[in-house]
Amino acid sequence: MNHFYIKDNRLYAENFLVEELAKQYGTPLYIYSKNQILRNYREINQPLVNSKLDFLNCYAIKANSNPEILRILSEEGAGAEIASGGELYLALKFGYLRNKITYTGVGKTDEEIEYALKENVFNFTVESLQEIKVISEIAHRLSLIARISIRVNPDIDAKTHPYITTGMKENKFGIDSRDILCVFEEANKLPNIDIIGIHSHIGSQITEVEPYIEAVKYLGSLIEKLKEMGITIRYLNFGGGFGVQYKNVISHRYIPDEEDENKAYASLGEHIQSVISLLSHLDKKLIIEPGRSLVANGGILVGKVLYTKQGEMKKFIITDTGMNDLMRPCLYQAYHQVVPVTLKDTGYETVDVVGPVCETSDFLASKRKLQKLERGDMFAVMTTGAYGYSLSSNYNARVRPAEILVEGNKVQLIREREKIEELHY
Numbered sequence: 001m002n003h004f005y006i007k008d009n010r011l012y013a014e015n016f017l018v019e020e021l022a023k024q025y026g027t028p029l030y031i032y033s034k035n036q037i038l039r040n041y042r043e044i045n046q047p048l049v050n051s052k053l054d055f056l057n058c059y060a061i062k063a064n065s066n067p068e069i070l071r072i073l074s075e076e077g078a079g080a081e082i083a084s085g086g087e088l089y090l091a092l093k094f095g096y097l098r099n100k101i102t103y104t105g106v107g108k109t110d111e112e113i114e115y116a117l118k119e120n121v122f123n124f125t126v127e128s129l130q131e132i133k134v135i136s137e138i139a140h141r142l143s144l145i146a147r148i149s150i151r152v153n154p155d156i157d158a159k160t161h162p163y164i165t166t167g168m169k170e171n172k173f174g175i176d177s178r179d180i181l182c183v184f185e186e187a188n189k190l191p192n193i194d195i196i197g198i199h200s201h202i203g204s205q206i207t208e209v210e211p212y213i214e215a216v217k218y219l220g221s222l223i224e225k226l227k228e229m230g231i232t233i234r235y236l237n238f239g240g241g242f243g244v245q246y247k248n249v250i251s252h253r254y255i256p257d258e259e260d261e262n263k264a265y266a267s268l269g270e271h272i273q274s275v276i277s278l279l280s281h282l283d284k285k286l287i288i289e290p291g292r293s294l295v296a297n298g299g300i301l302v303g304k305v306l307y308t309k310q311g312e313m314k315k316f317i318i319t320d321t322g323m324n325d326l327m328r329p330c331l332y333q334a335y336h337q338v339v340p341v342t343l344k345d346t347g348y349e350t351v352d353v354v355g356p357v358c359e360t361s362d363f364l365a366s367k368r369k370l371q372k373l374e375r376g377d378m379f380a381v382m383t384t385g386a387y388g389y390s391l392s393s394n395y396n397a398r399v400r401p402a403e404i405l406v407e408g409n410k411v412q413l414i415r416e417r418e419k420i421e422e423l424h425y
């Protein structure tokens with residue numbers, strides 16, 4: 001059972017009534033479940049341990065970099081995939097070992113590269129020959145060696161939203177598959193560079209295993225070609241991207257069934273198993289970089305209804321939380337289940353659940369069938385533990401929400417609600 005669940009028509013987070021937590025800490029409020037996050041991590045990690053493969057499981061900390069969540073995963077032994085100097089700072093501060101930190105990104109600045117070299121991160125995933133040359137120069141100046149993995153763009157369709165597809169020709173990520181062998185050859189000649197691996201992250205919210213299988217097969221064939229060229233790499237990194245379920249997360253007789261075009265979600269276990277079976281014969285060390293799959297269903301965003309308004313075409317449920325707290329619906333037309341914290345048999349109405357921000361795109365749910373909600377009712381936006389708070393902003397000079405963590409009977413405030421007086425800093 002998920003650690004967010006319904007009992008006696010009321011929504012719970014581990015042993016707490018969500019409504020009570022929201023009353024105590026105010027809304028909007030992010031609530032995370034420690035046990036759910038741990039369960040997700042172990043579901044991915046244990047099959048790797050059992051497989052006897054040599055591997056690194058690096059949490060993509062961009063998904064949620066709340067210090068306490070970072071700590072939960074570093075204490076479990078996770079490494080970190082970072083995308084900036086800021087994320088390196090956080091990873092080091094909250095317990096990630098340098099030899100488990102891998103640094104990705106198409107646009108690393110010279111200062112960030114120098115910082116990461118001095119901190120001796122385990123790996124730079126590099127995305128252009130120009131970048132490799134800059135890393136080589138800086139490493140040479142500092143008399144350090146940069147371990148790099150070269151990211152290839154394999155032109156594989158991850159079958160996900162175009163904004164979170166990264167492995168196709170038209171995307172800025174990785175090195176074109178036509179050039180990849182030449183880039184390896186050139187990089188191999190550069191001073192202070194140790195090529196340790198090959199990397200491919202083809203996208204996010206991938207719900208089928210086929211694109212991974214295709215990517216791993218492609219990487220396997222590249223590794224063979226590189227071997228013929230006298231370049232032996234030790235690490236195969238296939239990024240993150242495991243998809244999670246956003247619809248029908250909570251089922252109940254008072255909640256309408258949500259039509260899901262994607263019925264056959266691969267479970268985390270299936271995702272990882274499919275890759276393990278392909279990798280065993282390659283004799284390489286494996287790096288994975290899961291983000292969403294570790295934290296998404298470990299968090300919810302709780303809001304409160306401010307007003308209800310009947311327009312000519314639609315009914316609006318106007319709430320105290322919106323696009324600055326949760327950007328995913330307006331940015332990717334992402335779907336998040338909305339669940340009233342107290343379920344009632346009111347029948348359904350079709351509404352748009354919107355925020356208070358001065359933008360038409362400020363919606364949490366559009367044309368959604370929900371029980372009748374009234375001013376003062378609270379609701380949860382489900383599966384918002386990943387890319388929720390981390391994508392939030394102060395737009396409209398709104399303060400960011402508080403974040404709390406529950407674990408059994410324990411609750412902890414893990415980030416205070418911002419105060420308006422802090423807005424000018």
Ligand code: LLP
Pocket residue numbers: 060063081104164201203204205239240241242289290291292293328332386387391
């Ligand atoms: N590795 C690399 C190199 C990445 O760029 C990413 C995510 C990950 C790993 C982790 O991917 P995940 O396991 O979380 O799918 N804001 C978007 C998702 C952007 C993903 C960016 N890169 C969203 O809310 O859907």
